[in-house]
Amino acid sequence: MNDLDQLKDLDPARGREPSAMEWTRSEAFIERVMAGPAPRSHARRWLTAGAVAVAAGAVAAVAVPALVPGVAEKAVASWTAAPTARTGDQVLPQARACAAGDVGGVTSANAADVLLAEQRGDATLLIMKKAGVIVECLLVDEDQAASMGLIDADAVIAPPAGTVNLETMSSLGDGDGQWSNIVGLVGPQVTAVEVKLGNGTVVQASVKAGWWAAWWPGPEGGEVDTLTVTVHAGDRTTSHLPSELP
Template identity: 75%
Template sequence: MDERMNDLDRLAVLDPARDREPSPMEWARAEAFVERVISGSAESVTRPPMRRWLFAGAAATALGAVAAVAVPALVPGATERAVASWTAQPTARTGDQVLPQAQACAANGVAGETVAKASDVLLAEQRGEATLLIQRKGGTIVECLMVGDGDGAASMSLIDEAAIVAPQAGTVNLETMSSYGDGDDQWSNIVGLAAPDVTAVEVRLDNGTLVKASVKGGWWAAWWPGAEGGEVDTLSVIVHAGSAATTHRPSSLP
């Protein structure tokens, strides 16, 4: 490598998406966020794929172009419980079944504080002691991973509800992909929008682990123990629509 290059030059060479042009939807999201920043109403930002978040109290940093706020992190002991009880096959839950977790998610301060109703829950899945939620919070869609009835939580905002555009038939997009923690307590998640005809999504890690994602309400989501969510293309996303199945690396998803 040319020694005359500065650190930013070296990082640019390593950027796997340096030649990628944002889609019209991504430009629209970016412009909407800039407008919220100017107006003083922005609390978080829709993330490009493959961010890695590191928590320090209520603060977070991300591997990517823009930092965002995601609070709070799982409380001590909650991560261990979530990881130890994790299952590759989730159990679907209704909004009524996870209302305590949804109410805790609504009150945690990410994208403001609200009061949740069962109808606000768009997707809910149970893996061991952890519940993953995609839910409405005011005009924002947020993700929460709760342990127990909400005594520990990790949460982030995903997208303004008004900006949602369903993917083309038979496809999904990628709203966020990230990893949290380190060592044996590290875990990853992946979330996106799904076309109405998508019947199932699977995440296949490069180590051979197959994780079944949940698909409901126009969303798909999964989480698992490990670091792959903060790495570039160390997993594949398998999308099922009718009798067809297509396999994608995260970097190829819109």
């Protein structure tokens, strides 16, 4: 017990009270676990390449990839730093494929369920509502490279004006199929978000319907603070390490 007491004193978060958003995420996670099977893995913010996915906050959201051999490699090979925005109508086949997956429960989808959709090469990234849960899917045509749950739809709280938060940041796969992603909420007045990698590559994120998201080839999503997030809000620009985002 003496050793445990000493370790407790070294805890950098000792005495810290979780924010209202962190409590909301934690409660949403507990409700999901009680309603269905326990998640395969969860952690505070990051996991290394090949891991499931990582949600921000005191407790991570459910995150279960549905890996399809060859699909991730095709997505990575055709990747572009700048995305093309898509509407729900334009990605309805992909939305229905995402809805048919196990993450968040098998259901149907319509165009209105799609909150954010982008195209990078052959791959489509979706943020969409699914049975009361916000999920993310990466697909090539209608084949999923991965899908993961983010947060309960009724637990979404917009950040303050001109700011963003971090909901999930992860790295999956290996070799030619390794890729990273980052997803968060945006507050009012945010017009653009960019991700600058350690090698200087600038990835333009998609921003729509209160969400921002980006993905790219490489391991940075599973590493701590190897990238910078730049937020544009009117004439104000701010840059943050992922660990600095709420």
